[in-house]
Amino acid sequence: MPDRKVALITGATGGIGRATSIAFAKTGQYDLALHYNTASQETRDALLSQIQSSSSSSDTVKAHFFQADMSSYDSVRKLHEDVTGVYGRVDVLFNNAGAVLGHQGVQSLADVPIDVFEQTWRVNTGSGILLTQLCLPEMEKQGWGRIIFDSSVAAFTGGFVGPHYASAKSAQHGFVHWLAGNVARKGVTVNAVAPALIKDTAMMGSMDGDGEDKGKEMEERLAGRLPVGRLGRPEEIAETVLWMVNTAYVTNKVITVDGGMYPY
Template sequence: MSEPRKVALITGATGGIGRATAIAFAKTGRYDLALHYSNASQETRDEIQNTILALAPSPDPDTGATRTGQTRVEFFRADMGGYASVRELHSDVAKVFGKVDVLFNNAGSTLGYQGVKNLADIPIGIFESTWRVNTGSAILLTQLCLPAMEEQGWGRVVFDSSVAAFTGGSVGPHYASSKAAQHGFVHWLAGNVARKGVTVNAVAPALVTGTGMMGQEDGEKAKAMGERLPVGRTGRPEEIANTVLWMVETAYLTNKVITVDGGMYPY
């Protein structure tokens, strides 16, 4: 008997990690995808959709595979810096898909401030804006998606954090503090909803290429940074995506922040 797909909402889905995660979920044939973007072009969205549909399994009429129909992919635009826009995002996704089963809070920003050397170089307004984009909007979206998860007794929430939440990182204090705030929320919410069939976790990557977080993408600087890691290289978006999928499909895993960082941080 075929099993209906679950709906996965991925924010920041046109970036490196978001795109790779959407593809990883699609390959299983078990998820329909609600993909958030902020300013990606139609060309970029079409390319992502075509890639996903080409890689997603097709229904098997002979065996009655564990999926129903073709993978559905829909894009939704929202400004994660505005709570009204986040509410509209949830409303739009609910109108199309009915509910969200899996939420990957992946969208994030440095607001253009990277490699900060002095606290005085970051206006307090940048702190507040960064927290809103990286943490506040993710918490609000979780709050909006959670009732349906609790009602059906199954749900998954994953945050895309950063090793900077543990180490301070190299981007700046605005970014590190916004990611650290996610961890406190994960720990509180995970304990609150564990008996309701909802798991809450975070993945904390470091030095992943193709994300726009290292400045000079895939250049000599990034290569040199990767060579300092125990594994001797930077990470790939697909490696983060596979971790997120593992988190979603492992019901016994909750209240965890998993670093995927090439051995940079020991916990």
């Protein structure tokens, strides 16, 4: 294998995706395939600049952006085709992209149409499973690979977003447990990280309501639910993802990074 591995990060321009991209760049050990859906050129350029300035390698880290709509399986297949067309393979897959589809703070099951459940599963879970199917054969062939899903503490507790989101995230866990056992002797680890409330993510941004003051009030109220008394930082999730990549003896795990919310 070449010394530098290839990491595909979906949802790379969001808070957790951005922090994880920079964390990988700092090691100098990875070239980066950065997925986005609707992020502006300005946003992508800013992330690319951060990546290049963060790299610890004298040989510039390669980083390319790839557009895909994660609600479309055809678009996901095209994403894999485009990434492997540039890099040849994917060594590390961080299935980070996710969405709540405009439904959060749900108070009644009747408020979420069944098609929203299906769409939420597709974006948060189904597309990650498809990408895993596409990337896994090369990982198995070379005897090394890392697959990580960005889940949520909502998969354990139900959370506050809604049943569509909690059920989609919990579906990731069953898949992680099955696949991890299936490939454990093939040099491929499969894990998930399950954050609680993370500052500066797209979901938190969409909760800001109609003003900055309201957003701060919401943030303080939510932080008060956590034993540590604050929201998490995207960098704390990124550090956990990097640890999972670096540690070959960790597989079949869902690690909560949640400020003490969930005790297991």
